[in-house]
Amino acid sequence: MYIGVDLGGTKIKIGMVDEEGQIVSSGLIDTDPSHDDKVIMKDMTVEIERLIKQEGMQLQDIKSIGIGVPGLVDYQKGSIIYCTNLSWYNVEAVNYLKEHFKIPVYIENDATVAAYAESLFGSTKEAKDSVFLTIGTGIGGGIIINKQIIRGAHGAGSEIGHTVIGENFYDCNCGRNGCFETLASATAMIKYALHKMNTNAEVSSLQRAYIEKGQLEAKDIFDHAAMGDALSIETVDRTAKYLAIGIANIYNILDPEIIAIGGGVSKAGDSFFDLVRSKVKKMTLVDSDNIKYGEIVRAELGNDAGIIGAAFLSKQA
Amino acid sequence: MYIGVDLGGTKIKIGMVDEEGQIVSSGLIDTDPSHDDKVIMKDMTVEIERLIKQEGMQLQDIKSIGIGVPGLVDYQKGSIIYCTNLSWYNVEAVNYLKEHFKIPVYIENDATVAAYAESLFGSTKEAKDSVFLTIGTGIGGGIIINKQIIRGAHGAGSEIGHTVIGENFYDCNCGRNGCFETLASATAMIKYALHKMNTNAEVSSLQRAYIEKGQLEAKDIFDHAAMGDALSIETVDRTAKYLAIGIANIYNILDPEIIAIGGGVSKAGDSFFDLVRSKVKKMTLVDSDNIKYGEIVRAELGNDAGIIGAAFLSKQA
Incomplete structure (x- = not known):
């Protein structure tokens, strides 16, 4: 059995995963960002111990622990370099767990971990080379080449959401202008729709719904676009355009066999995926009749990808 | 001995290279784009045979032949998918030479080949992970991870010059707007300077020099910037800005140990490199006091990189 930890800004998900990538048991604890990192790490060990006990197992039944982190990690040192949500800097997470459990512990960026899970058991399992994008409040990325995680030299890679496009x-938030995630994430959609509401003279159905609900989600924009609302259609089209630019950029650098899209935005209907694909087709360097480019698919493992990928990090050690 | 072929739009450079990466002998032939690809391939074989004879060698002294191509290649099929300069589509270059010489023949994109040469014998030889950019009329790129060429799945990768930034x-030329090479190449510099000459009321020293010479080169712009010409300074600054954006994007995707810059623009003075470095420093996702990012250096092998890298392609087979 393996333990996978998905460290989030508000929750930590912990799972026990078998050799086939099935989560046999899982737990959830709160991460109060006001707590010291040592307190949160301690909570994590308690929950891991509880899970092991609950399953009637002993520590020796666990081969390794892996942690997926929403931030930059130094996988060699086993430390979290920087994690915005939790305001953590240079947290020696691996050493902490290793000293406690005396078993191998590994750490990686959370999008990379999900990319790895998809490449083992999900949407990209048939491919040697794949890129995974998780599109929600931001855009995270993970790169797999020859079934190996591409980490970069200093733990700063795979931050595809912060490439300027x-x-x-x-x-x-990073201080720059034109980052991929400010143009194609759920947050980007919402900001653009609100921006247009402020500047357009005409009142759209989306705007009326927003005023009624008091909040706006990406799903509302997709729904109102489907109902024919012009502002929503324009927002969806702009999102698809920039998502296509980001994907074409990945083609032009890494040329993967497949690009899988996860996160909230991946729950949009097939028509959104088809729109993105048709825009990408017009952006390829060589006509895609002359050369094959990577398929664009929906990720398959959903929220489980974080636990499963983390659990299997030992296979990449 | 190895034979390396650097296929250019107007010339083919062919070199015999020893195990240490030294070019022991070389030849140059014209590539008349009006000629059929078979004629040019035939000229190539004649020149290779001449070189072997000139050195008092026999075919069995040559271990392999490698070709660097300014375009997209299918290294597995050994074909040139597309090469703009020569208007070649689907040319079976490897099979042609293999049938003629009966020795192993390999093919790769020319910037990738130069990246590989730099990683074996030049500016990036100490690094496992490196990216090479050649900046001249366009921008070409080559990616080396773990000392291996990163090819992508369909021969469409490493076209970093066509990422939209x-x-x-x-x-x-590719039909899109915002490609890296239209913002940071020598051509981009010249086009921007001419554009500003047309729109600025004030006549700059660069403009007077251009009128006198009847042509404009990137070097003129660097020279006039050094002399204090405002239009030239603005052009150099814009070029450095977009080069920095392109480099920061590479950091955010691949995070290499080092980025080497070759091609005409790399001949600019140290002050240009320092300007680029200072702009990149302001663009990193995490403050570079908290994390190390790849060094930005000048490539070392110059025009020889194409022959040397091609000659050693057999080591990547």
């Missing part, structure tokens, strides 16, 4: 009407 | 006042 255009110009935007607002700046990214 | 902003918005531009003119479109790329």
